[in-house]
Amino acid sequence: MNKIVIYQALTRIFGNTNRTCKENGSIEDNGCGKMNDFTSKALQEIKKLGTTHIWYTGIIEHAITTNYSQYNIALDYHEVVKGKAGSPYAIKDYYDVNPDLAVDVNNRILEFEELVNRSHQEMLKVIIDFVPNHLARNYVSDAQPTDSKSFGEGDNINVHFDSNNNFYYLPGEQFNGPVTARSGQYFVEKPAKVTGNDCISAKPGINDWYETVKLNYGIDIFNHGEKHFDPIPDTWHKMLDILLYWSAKKIDGFRCDMAEMVPVEFWNWVIPKVKDKYPHIVFIAEVYNPELYRQYITYGGFDYLYDKVGMYDTLKAIIQGQQRPSAITKTWDVLNGIHQHMLFFLENHDEQRIASPFFAGDAKKAIPAMVVSGAIYSNPLMLYFGQELGVDGMDNEGYSGQDGRTSIFDYWGIQVFQDWVNDGNFDGALLTQETLELRNWYQNFLNIILKHDVIRQGEFYDLMWSNEDNNAFDSSKLYAFLRYYNKKILLIIVNFSDSKFEGRVKIPAHAFFTMGVESQKFFRGFDILSKKNKISFPQEVAITNGAGFKIQAYSGRIYELE
Structure with missing residues (x-):
């Protein structure tokens, strides 16, 4: 059995060497990392750290405020984009790559394919996001196959629900979001659609996922969640096509965003179809309800699930002095029989950085929790880029604010990470001794758990x-x-x-x-x-x-x- 260690990298920030860091800055102000920044040297260092997979976060095109109309990419509306750089989980075109990440925008798909090839040459497997529950409010695909229909095309917009509709509608109502439109721009959505976080209102609030629209998988949310899966809903077929499209790019897995908000019956149907053609593909589910864990593994067909509510929450509480270490035993017992399917982590793009005052205030305080997460069993482990350098997530980027997280919504650069990159040398020559020691600890530990038979198989x-x-x-x-x-x-x-x-x-x-x-x-x-x-x-x-x-x-x- 091989131990999986995933390195999650926010592609937009990873290679950005621009140190301007202007609050609410544009791409011209603050710069943006590119897929080409993952050079062979960079990937060698990531591999040397002790990783087997790299999750390139934010690859698929999502809504942004930067103007790429000269490349025939539709403009977005600021009132339905979070931050200047937008959310990687508000997909604007399921068949395309985020133009921000390309050196040559016209060749962005080719640059992604080259990234996959470079990763494989350095013996790293590639994971990308699949966002099935919702898409951008202003979804405009210019790269979808010519013989296919776009989402919403052919929908009956005069009814709340139809099993073959891609969206849920609020007939007679117009979308009225929480963000005021800028002069000369006005996003019109009539009838209004249900928002991505199941907000059945034409007026979603600022804390709703107002920039997204909920996709319809045949669940009648207006009628006690009645299921209409026969015949197979149109959304299912569209999503299968998208998964097969990216699988053909020689990737190795999908991290499936908010998988529990999509009916498990869909996963039971789609995963075998993808694996029939691409048996090596790994499916990782973001599931927060422990009561659904076994269902999404045994029936849904997922290889691995996030264990946020279990091991992550427990370890964080122990670090913060809110629970005793013996709580790990209880958390472990709950996973009886499915341990090998649980993905453990202490950081990701949604969570606060360990070194932030919201979590531990000091990256070293998480070392015992990392030992537990990585050595307690043979299941996968994930770390977030910069975790090994003690990034604290306390920059005031703009939309995200000073919240202990590295913003997924803003154009930004992380100084300590830039010091490690050191103009592409990836030698850490600019790092402090304390930061180097932390990174060396991670490298030592990750390589031990990756290679030791007892941890891999015991x-x-x-x-x-x-x-x-x-x-x-x-x-x-x-x-x-x-x-x-x-x-x-x-x-x-x-x-x-x-x-x-x-x-x-x-x-x-x-x-x-x-x-x-x-x-x-x-x-x-x-x-x-x-x-x-x-x-x-x-x-x-x-x-x-x-x-x-x-x-x-x-x-x-x-x-x-x-």
Whole structure:
């Protein structure tokens, strides 16, 4: 079994070396990263970091304020675009690439294909977004196949719902969004359509997804969610065509935005059809409701699901002192039987940066949580570009504001990331020693979990239950578990606190029996993370008094036992 480590990169910002950083700046002011900025050198460094996949976020054309009319790309309306650069999740043309990302706009598809080829040459697999639930309010495709119809073309706009309509309508009402139109521009939508976040109103609010329109998959949202799947709704066929179009570009997977807002029956229908032609394609679902996890895996056919509400929320709460590390055990138990399908992460484009004051205020505080996320099982791990450099997301970009996130709506550059890029050298020569040490820690850790057989293939044994009454083990600060495979053992201990700890961890006789090493009397090993901290103990001592260990603040130990 191979461990998957995904590197999510916001394509627009990754290669942008412009340091102007003007609030609410245009593309001319602040610049924009290009697909060509992912040079072979850049991809080699990402691969060297310890990754297997790269998720290029924001590839498919979405609504933006920049004028590309000279390239026969329709103008967008500012009142239905969030920020100057727009949301990557307000798709304007499912068959095209965001022109912002191209050096030669006329050859933007070719530049994407070359990006895929470069990624593959550096042994990185490619993931892009698929946004099935909603599209841009002003959807205008100039790249769709000539023999196909656009979304909404042929819809019966005089009814709220028709199973073959692509949209939901509010007959007799006109769209009235929360943003005032600029002089000379006025977006007209009549009848109004239902907004992407299921807002059934012609007047969505500023916190609604007012820049998007909800797609109709045959669910009558006006009549208790009645299902109309026979015959197969038109939207299903259109989406299959789009998935096949991008799969033919030799990509390796789709991260499916808000997958739970699309009926699971659609996924059950479409994923096998895509995999029939492209069996290597991986489907990753953004699903926030744990009650739907198993349904979207076993029936929906997804390979992996975000585990935001489970492991992410738990680890964040522990870092912030709101829960004890023992909460990890409960979170893990909930996933019984589907562990291998869960994608763990501590950052992505939706969440606040670890180093922001909204999360931890210090990137190092997440090191124990990273050890847990990456080493607890063989399931995939994801990190967000700049996480390895301690980016804090506290720039005041414009639309996004100072919210602890790296804006997906604004043209921007991230200084510490630009320091790592260093005019395309990707050598980190401009980084501080502290930042270099953080990145080196990530590189060391990610390569360990990527290559170690026990982490890639082994089983898990939680040690918290056997240390509940252990006075030499502080369960309010520490979390400990075993990974084992073919009589190889890893003892993993993490410290979530701000002080070093010296103690003892009990390993019950049941654990030695389960791992098949009950006859071995003595164990010794060293921490493969630091490559120096040693541990040794007789089995009987580990069972009765516990194995002695030392651990620094905000750190983890991965003891490889012999």
